[in-house]
Amino acid sequence: MDMTLDHLREKLLSWKGCELHKSAKPVLGEGNPAAEVMFIGEAPGQKEDELGRPFVGPAGQLLDELLHSIGLQRKDVYISNVVKYRPPGNRDPTPEEKEQCMPWLKMEIAIVRPRVICPLGRHALGHFFPTLSMTTVHGKPMTLTDAVTIFPIYHPAAALHNPSLRTALAEDFRRLRQFLDGTLAAVAIAKPLAP
Ligand code: URA
Numbered sequence: 001m002d003m004t005l006d007h008l009r010e011k012l013l014s015w016k017g018c019e020l021h022k023s024a025k026p027v028l029g030e031g032n033p034a035a036e037v038m039f040i041g042e043a044p045g046q047k048e049d050e051l052g053r054p055f056v057g058p059a060g061q062l063l064d065e066l067l068h069s070i071g072l073q074r075k076d077v078y079i080s081n082v083v084k085y086r087p088p089g090n091r092d093p094t095p096e097e098k099e100q101c102m103p104w105l106k107m108e109i110a111i112v113r114p115r116v117i118c119p120l121g122r123h124a125l126g127h128f129f130p131t132l133s134m135t136t137v138h139g140k141p142m143t144l145t146d147a148v149t150i151f152p153i154y155h156p157a158a159a160l161h162n163p164s165l166r167t168a169l170a171e172d173f174r175r176l177r178q179f180l181d182g183t184l185a186a187v188a189i190a191k192p193l194a195p
Pocket of ligand 1: 048053055056059157
């Protein structure tokens with residue numbers, strides 16, 4: 001039987017492989033199971049933990065606006081996170097928590113098979129390109145494999161805390177539109193990690 005996103009969601013409910021399960025609700029990604037574009041954030045926040053859905057708080061509202069600005073809606077894309085539970089007090093997830101939760105993200109990627117993966121912020125970027133910084137690569141499509149391009153974008157929450165990033169974030173989305181339309185080419189980067 002092929003694994004589906006519904007199977008994953010069901011299995012995640014009883015998974016105890018990350019200590020965060022003791023203090024938070026599991027939040028799997030959601031969206032189009034055949035999406036061309038997948039967005040990957042860091043970890044659920046308070047609202048996401050309450051509702052059990054990714055990007056439904058303030059950062060999610062900004063993400064929705066940015067998607068609309070380039071003619072996309074949530075139903076067109078798939079949205080997930082590196083870590084599947086809210087870290088207490090919204091602290092950064094630890095390297096151990098990211099590693100423990102990673103199999104879920106890998107299974108989501110294997111099921112959806114997106115052509116473009118947009119890491120939102122440094123935690124998701126670090127999975128694919130551990131040595132690159134968001135400041136230097138945001139808005140730049142980078143070839144991961146023949147089939148997949150990584151398109152790093154600032155995390156929407158960063159722009160909520162630091163309004164000066166807002167323009168850069170909007171520009172990242174405009175460039176994503178150009179890439180999807182075939183008017184912006186990806187560059188090859190040495191030594192990425194496989195998805
Ligand atoms: N920030 C994230 O990284 N993910 C969410 O789902 C919400 C806020």
